[in-house]
Amino acid sequence: MVKPVKVGLLGLGTVGTGVVRIVEGHQSDLESQVGSPIIIEKILVQNKSKERAISIDPEKLTEDPWEIIHHPEIDVIVEVMGGIEDTKGYILEALSRGKHVVTANKDLMAMHGPEILAKAQEHQCDVLYEASVAGGIPIIRTLIEGFSSDRITKIMGIVNGTTNYILSKMSQEGAAYADVLKEAQELGYAESDPTSDVEGLDAARKMTILATLGFRANVALEDVDVKGISSVSREDILYAKRLGYEVKLLGIAERQDDFISVSVQPTMVKQSHPIASVNGVFNAVYVYGEAVGETMFYGAGAGELPTATSVVADLVAVVKNLKLGVNGKQNLLSYKIKKLKTDEQIASKYFMLLHVDDRAGVLARITQAFAEFEVSLESVLQQPNVSNPEAEIIIITHDANKAAVQKVLQAFEGMEVVKSVKSVYRVEG
Amino acid sequence: MVKPVKVGLLGLGTVGTGVVRIVEGHQSDLESQVGSPIIIEKILVQNKSKERAISIDPEKLTEDPWEIIHHPEIDVIVEVMGGIEDTKGYILEALSRGKHVVTANKDLMAMHGPEILAKAQEHQCDVLYEASVAGGIPIIRTLIEGFSSDRITKIMGIVNGTTNYILSKMSQEGAAYADVLKEAQELGYAESDPTSDVEGLDAARKMTILATLGFRANVALEDVDVKGISSVSREDILYAKRLGYEVKLLGIAERQDDFISVSVQPTMVKQSHPIASVNGVFNAVYVYGEAVGETMFYGAGAGELPTATSVVADLVAVVKNLKLGVNGKQNLLSYKIKKLKTDEQIASKYFMLLHVDDRAGVLARITQAFAEFEVSLESVLQQPNVSNPEAEIIIITHDANKAAVQKVLQAFEGMEVVKSVKSVYRVEG
Numbered sequence: 001m002v003k004p005v006k007v008g009l010l011g012l013g014t015v016g017t018g019v020v021r022i023v024e025g026h027q028s029d030l031e032s033q034v035g036s037p038i039i040i041e042k043i044l045v046q047n048k049s050k051e052r053a054i055s056i057d058p059e060k061l062t063e064d065p066w067e068i069i070h071h072p073e074i075d076v077i078v079e080v081m082g083g084i085e086d087t088k089g090y091i092l093e094a095l096s097r098g099k100h101v102v103t104a105n106k107d108l109m110a111m112h113g114p115e116i117l118a119k120a121q122e123h124q125c126d127v128l129y130e131a132s133v134a135g136g137i138p139i140i141r142t143l144i145e146g147f148s149s150d151r152i153t154k155i156m157g158i159v160n161g162t163t164n165y166i167l168s169k170m171s172q173e174g175a176a177y178a179d180v181l182k183e184a185q186e187l188g189y190a191e192s193d194p195t196s197d198v199e200g201l202d203a204a205r206k207m208t209i210l211a212t213l214g215f216r217a218n219v220a221l222e223d224v225d226v227k228g229i230s231s232v233s234r235e236d237i238l239y240a241k242r243l244g245y246e247v248k249l250l251g252i253a254e255r256q257d258d259f260i261s262v263s264v265q266p267t268m269v270k271q272s273h274p275i276a277s278v279n280g281v282f283n284a285v286y287v288y289g290e291a292v293g294e295t296m297f298y299g300a301g302a303g304e305l306p307t308a309t310s311v312v313a314d315l316v317a318v319v320k321n322l323k324l325g326v327n328g329k330q331n332l333l334s335y336k337i338k339k340l341k342t343d344e345q346i347a348s349k350y351f352m353l354l355h356v357d358d359r360a361g362v363l364a365r366i367t368q369a370f371a372e373f374e375v376s377l378e379s380v381l382q383q384p385n386v387s388n389p390e391a392e393i394i395i396i397t398h399d400a401n402k403a404a405v406q407k408v409l410q411a412f413e414g415m416e417v418v419k420s421v422k423s424v425y426r427v428e429g
Numbered sequence: 430m431v432k433p434v435k436v437g438l439l440g441l442g443t444v445g446t447g448v449v450r451i452v453e454g455h456q457s458d459l460e461s462q463v464g465s466p467i468i469i470e471k472i473l474v475q476n477k478s479k480e481r482a483i484s485i486d487p488e489k490l491t492e493d494p495w496e497i498i499h500h501p502e503i504d505v506i507v508e509v510m511g512g513i514e515d516t517k518g519y520i521l522e523a524l525s526r527g528k529h530v531v532t533a534n535k536d537l538m539a540m541h542g543p544e545i546l547a548k549a550q551e552h553q554c555d556v557l558y559e560a561s562v563a564g565g566i567p568i569i570r571t572l573i574e575g576f577s578s579d580r581i582t583k584i585m586g587i588v589n590g591t592t593n594y595i596l597s598k599m600s601q602e603g604a605a606y607a608d609v610l611k612e613a614q615e616l617g618y619a620e621s622d623p624t625s626d627v628e629g630l631d632a633a634r635k636m637t638i639l640a641t642l643g644f645r646a647n648v649a650l651e652d653v654d655v656k657g658i659s660s661v662s663r664e665d666i667l668y669a670k671r672l673g674y675e676v677k678l679l680g681i682a683e684r685q686d687d688f689i690s691v692s693v694q695p696t697m698v699k700q701s702h703p704i705a706s707v708n709g710v711f712n713a714v715y716v717y718g719e720a721v722g723e724t725m726f727y728g729a730g731a732g733e734l735p736t737a738t739s740v741v742a743d744l745v746a747v748v749k750n751l752k753l754g755v756n757g758k759q760n761l762l763s764y765k766i767k768k769l770k771t772d773e774q775i776a777s778k779y780f781m782l783l784h785v786d787d788r789a790g791v792l793a794r795i796t797q798a799f800a801e802f803e804v805s806l807e808s809v810l811q812q813p814n815v816s817n818p819e820a821e822i823i824i825i826t827h828d829a830n831k832a833a834v835q836k837v838l839q840a841f842e843g844m845e846v847v848k849s850v851k852s853v854y855r856v857e858g
Binding site for chain 1: 447451455458459461462559565566567570571574575576577578579580645703706707711718719720721722723724725726727728729732734735737738739740741742744745746749752753755758759764
């Protein structure tokens with residue numbers, strides 16, 4: 001009989017349960033692919049006596065992580081417990097003992113990915129983390145292998161399902177942010193503390209990982225300029241739709257020559273762009289390569305089975321490498337020096353909605369401020385505001401650098417005729 | 430100095446030129462990834478003295494394929510010349526000499542894939558063919574690796590750019606098939622003899638490859654039920670849009686338990702389905718897995734650089750395997766027995782447009798024919814036809830089996846009140 005490959009599972013929450021279901025339910029398919037049975041030998045849980053959705057031999061459960069990390073027969077650690085510092089300790093120790101690691105932990109990979117990959121390299125171990133970004137979408141292997149021959153210049157991602165659900169609902173039903181957030185919490189699509197999702201932090205972690213892979217340079221979480229969706233108003237979305245745009249929380253990583261920028265912000269996306277029609281809890285990653293042109297990858301961004309699919313696909317890859325004796329050879333270590341763009345180098349179109357005094361000469365003063373900082377305008381619309389004596393001015397710029405746009409906004413602050421800058425959005429597509 | 434990997438290129442048309450551009454243009458990036466230079470050593474051309482878009486050392490060109498196949502220093506053959514029987518001979522001979530093969534040849538892989546993969550296995554060689562389906566979209570490695578842990582139940586593809594361009598134009602501009610085809614020919618999007626594209630044969634070859642990979646069973650080209658777009662009328666598209674559908678040439682591969690079916694046909698796709706908004710020459714492949722749920726992969730389906738991106742990504746994979754000494758270990762050979770669904774087992778919704786006598790009792794007779802063969806109806810719309818004394822009946826069925834629908838259509842042939850069945854479409858989404 002062929003010797004089975006033994007797996008230690010850290011965590012038995014939603015994704016862990018999915019991993020058990022798939023490994024056990026697809027046992028014969030998996031064995032056909034890798035040539036030996038895959039057995040989940042031990043599972044780390046917080047409480048052994050808790051009731052569970054699946055039946056598991058109680059002998060397999062442990063509350064002691066080191067029992068798994070130090071287990072002599074376990075070849076592969078599958079980490080789906082989350083957390084950062086403790087978890088990092090377990091993973092580094094497992095690697096130093098020659099165990100391979102599959103993880104779904106975006107926080108860990110975003111913050112300590114380079115250190116973990118370096119340790120893996122040192123011990124000739126695999127570290128695979130497909131499930132850490134965009135759940136069931138195999139975007140990480142696509143960036144590593146599918147586009148290995150190309151030079152990627154732009155990655156745009158809807159990589160947080162909660163915020164995409166909220167923005168889609170606001171767009172489809174004209175509903176207000178607070179109401180949709182509450183509904184999403186009731187449906188379990190948003191956490192009771194939604195900060196990490198709605199303020200863009202979760203998306204920023206995922207973009208850190210994607211940018212690092214896409215540009216082959218170690219991007220850090222601090223490099224990502226982050227803005228969330230909590231200030232997106234129903235009115236903004238209505239204006240966007242009227243002009244042919246949808247508002248999406250986009251992670252955008254861009255490269256020009258050797259300089260890169262990474263950001264997360266609510267963005268107005270032209271309705272004809274493929275990413276504009278990604279709705280609900282779905283995720284999508286749009287990748288532009290110099291040779292391949294436009295591509296997009298769409299699917300479930302979270303959930304028990306989609307995420308577990310990616311985890312088990314990584315496990316299959318580790319086991320194939322084990323059979324071939326080539327673990328640790330295909331980790332993608334960054335080989336480029338990171339150079340970040342300055343605000344002067346970051347260019348995009350912008351949408352602005354201003355409330356101004358409704359009198360002669362105001363539009364001239366506004367447009368002159370743009371001219372002064374060399375921001376050229378694609379379209380300008382002035383209209384009376386029905387509910388008060390101010391006028392509304394809607395502006396879409398041509399590509400302008402971020403620093404210049406900041407200067408224009410500062411100039412507006414000193415202008416008495418500008419009552420308020422209601423909103424400013426990056427524009428794509 | 431590290432020994433370079435030497436490549437023999439069969440063909441220097443559009444894709445071959447792209448391969449040369451990428452291998453030469455991205456040389457240092459490629460070397461960073463694989464650890465040694467990749468050199469295109471010899472190139473098979475039809476005419477050495479022809480003028481070319483790129484400058485190439487004339488010493489590298491040859492008109493003799495065997496000079497490449499038998500070249501002692503060439504490790505990898507990249508086949509982008511097309512053709513079937515001769516090309517198959519070159520590839521089998523190259524494999525039997527231990528050379529690895531990267532090919533973009535969908536015709537060859539659809540017709541002789543299993544034989545070629547078996548020969549590769551025998552000689553421990555890689556055969557990679559990412560570029561054979563959907564150009565720059567890395568769908569083949571996604572099916573092999575990304576979803577290795579899942580069970581795929583459905584693959585729907587817009588895998589022919591020419592027909593998608595034609596249908597998109599007909600939909601957007603209300604234009605007639607013949608006019609758009611002529612325009613596509615002038616723009617170079619359609620061949621002067623467009624048969625292979627517009628009759629669905631090209632799509633059928635690609636679906637043969639995708640179904641074989643997705644279901645791990647050797648599907649043959651003859652197993653694919655094929656219908657092209659030449660009978661799609663402007664009116665059909667108008668009706669579709671009015672009901673909330675787009676007409677797309679879809680390849681559909683489905684599996685239920687162990688039984689599969691593969692078809693290519695113009696299909697009415699609900700506008701809310703992600704594949705409905707794939708327009709122009711773009712390709713997309715929608716994959717449904719039991720665990721991962723809905724996913725879709727979108728990008729350029731053809732063109733020099735997108736296709737060459739996939740070819741060179743495969744070349745990178747072969748060279749990495751060479752370095753690791755593991756070539757031929759990751760070819761996916763089918764391990765399931767193919768069982769095809771009968772027409773009784775193939776179920777889908779259908780759209781029908783009938784012209785009937787405009788008099789009492791006709792609708793009752795029509796709907797009774799459906800009832801007789803147990804085809805239940807989702808919606809029925811009868812309206813006068815403005816241009817003649819007949820009435821139009823538009824029917825959308827619930828899921829119905831193909832055999833029953835055929836019987837209903839036969840029954841209509843014998844009914845005097847049914848003047849004509851103007852169109853019948855499969856419905857998805």
